[in-house]
Amino acid sequence: MDLSLFLHEMWNARGAIWDGFQMTVSISALAIFCGTILGVFVGLALVYAWLPVRLIVRGYVDFIRGTPVFVLVLASYYILSGIGIQLTAFQAGVLAITAFCSTHVGEMIRGALAAIHRGQVEAAMAIGLTFRQTFQYVLMPQALRQILPTWVNAATEMVKASTLLSVIGVAELLLVTQQIISRNFLSLEFYFLAGFIYFVIDFSIERLGRFVEKKVAYS
Amino acid sequence: MDYRLDFAVVWRSFDLLLSGLGLGLALAVVSIFIGSFIGLIAAFAMLSKNKLWRGIAVMYVTAIRNTPILVLIFFTFFALPQFGLRLGKIESFVFTLTLYSGAYLTEVFRGGLIALPTGLREAGLAIGLTEWGTKKNLLIPVMIRNVLPALSNNFISLFKDTSLAAAIAVPELTFYARQINVNSFRVIESWTVASLMYVFACYFIAAGLRLLERKLAIP
């Protein structure tokens, strides 16, 4: 391994790597954001919705969770363009990871709501709160607080899943890395570099998760 | 959108899809089997007093868990040959998936070992078993039975991760689904069938493992 050559190539590729990094962050952030909002509704539906709706949402969750994310990404990309819905690869990919994220968040919310004692709901209703108010002031704050550490960790999963978009041609960090390697053949060095960047992102998020976990536990 | 569903092409290739599913299962079984040994060794290393062993194990687990598996797959397949480690597609994938599962199983086993009552080891020592005898006859068997549910979950995610083998052209289910899609443009059919095959496979594996857990549980 020729270090100076590698450093030289890395310097040449710095712009591309930076672009790839930004793309990775965009995909992950967008998917986590949309997936979380959707996921909250999924979680609510799993607990409170009218039975037929609940069954449909349960079916959605089980279907998405039973399917590998890679298949979701490929299916989203090929199916949407195949039936004439014009989405970019980026949009199709983000859509798939959003769906993936929403089922994770949905299950978290469901678990958290189920863990809150029924007595609390009754107590809140007993002091005259409507269900809506009970939900807004009693249930949701507790549920969100409880899922916070798990949610942060799920974020690392979404970052990892963003690499799958390289296969459908989205120029995120992994695809950019492959393009660089196809020019200079330094596969060991550049895969290592990519791995390292992902490691730093995920490791930071994981640490943040532990920090949040402690905060939640102590307060 | 004037897409008409036509499953004929997919049914004609159903044998291929099934063989792909079988290969994916086999890849997961082999990887979790070898990965368990790595996980056991690394778990004991993590709990040992020896700083060097502990350091190596922590580094291994942290590195793998924070790197996207697709990067690991490409790294093994494209970069390791530079070291003269030239593996076939399937061997390369199994190698990666084994190391990958080993890291996750390390955490599972470590948790299981910590949760064992200290009296178990001491009772073994008291009848004259050696440290190794205690591990082999008592700690490992009891711990494995206690973590079976976590092992099952790991196996199912590992099975879903075998879809990524398609990225290096290992002919498993996702690979064939994509092939059918590209050759026939039956986008919806190919991906729906592939997804459902994963979903049902996961469902049946989970049900089977649940039975096994019940059979092996300590009364």
Next chain:
Amino acid sequence: MADPLLVIENVHKKFGELDVLSGVDLIVDRSDVVSIIGSSGSGKTTLLRCINLLEDFHEGRILIDGEPIGYMLKNGKRQRLPKSLIAQHRALTGMVFQTFNLFPHLTALKNVTLGLLKVRNLKKEEATEIARHWLDLVGVLDRQDHYPGQLSGGQQQRVAIARAIAMNPKLMLFDEVTSALDPELVNEVLNVIKDLVSDGMTMLLVTHEMRFAYDVSTKVIFMNEGRIAEQGPPSELFNNPQSTRLAEFIQNSTF
């Protein structure tokens, strides 16, 4: 008279800064039944665990049948023996724990045969025969195929006794073996120990069952702050305590 079976000479043990045993001396002859009494935290458990080599001790010697266990002198330096020898020395004593510590994944029978097979390297038939013999003696032969989780506390503890004694130890160590049991199950375990006493088994038992200690012991020792504060035949110790500490302790105990 033959040499004593167990000799403890000036044993010291610290946990960090805390002196838990500060110079214990004790001689136990063959077929002696020595009860150890004393308030909680006085070091009774630690003493038994040192004899069973589950704990290191920092000073002093423990000899079984005249042979020092656990440590050797190398160039004048005290050194812990290699693990294989430690395991052999451990097998000289049988230990029964307060919390039973049965192997949860093995049936009662297999709990007993494990050591016979893996430590004493017996054949399966022979190991099974010995195990069944002892399970019968402690009265749980009809439960031989049950797992610990399917046994009552008293039954579990009796299996634990069978497991220890089947290894044919020279000395049995009992650490408050009835403390974790419901009151109505205490006697079934004490009766098993009484049977062992009448068979001439040498034993050291930590107990809070004063009546029992009074009845079965050849010697009672009172531990206080990591030392043996008083020792003697039960009638003497219980009826005529020398120190106020022991007098108080006896007064506060139920018989």
